[in-house]
């Protein structure tokens with residue numbers, strides 16, 4: 487689901503960029519570490535592309551494919567990421583449809599990043615299935631999410647627009663990852679009474695059918 491105008495402003499703002507650089511990235515690096523040299527990463531819902539730069543610079547990816555549903559966000563990301571040249575490939579499309587949008591092969595990525603996007607996706611379980619499909623065995627999923635507890639607050643309901651059904655708590659999100667062969671174990675944490683969730687998961691060598 488596309489963001490409304492207020493969220494579009496918030497997402498591409500200095501405070502959001504600061505939070506992503508100075509809190510979320512170090513927390514995810516503590517949980518999951520850097521990527522091996524030469525890694526190919528996929529970023530879901532890249533927005534204006536600030537996180538894509540962090541994936542290259544801080545997590546150490548060699549190349550990033552990044553996708554967003556909103557063509558205006560992809561246009562902003564294209565401008566921001568131009569200095570990286572061929573290390574970044576941007577596409578417009580839905581994260582539940584990676585095969586068509588990106589021609590993403592099974593097991594084609596060493597890492598997938600979710601910086602606050604799956605809570606926007608109606609069928610987020612289908613997106614988890616796609617993440618499990620495109621990660622190579624042993625590949626890593628880094629996630630930073632907004633839970634149903636946050637979305638139910640007056641502030642979120644007044645200011646932003648999100649799907650109202652089929653949202654997830656932190657525990658439900660982690661359980662769905664595990665169900666689809668993405669092993670989290672104890673590598674996750676919540677913040678602000680369970681409103682925010684950060685963690686990493688590794689794709690099992692043999693994902694469940």
Ligand SMILES: C[S@@+](CC[C@H](N)C(=O)[O-])C[C@H]1O[C@@H](n2cnc3c(N)ncnc32)[C@H](O)[C@@H]1O
Nearest residue numbers: 487531532533554555556580581601602603606
């Ligand atoms: C809250 S913003 C997060 C943007 C950026 N990752 C960040 O952390 O600042 C969510 C982004 O996901 C995109 N989005 C929402 N639903 C999507 C979908 N089904 N497929 C791809 N992108 C989607 C939105 O257009 C938006 O750019």
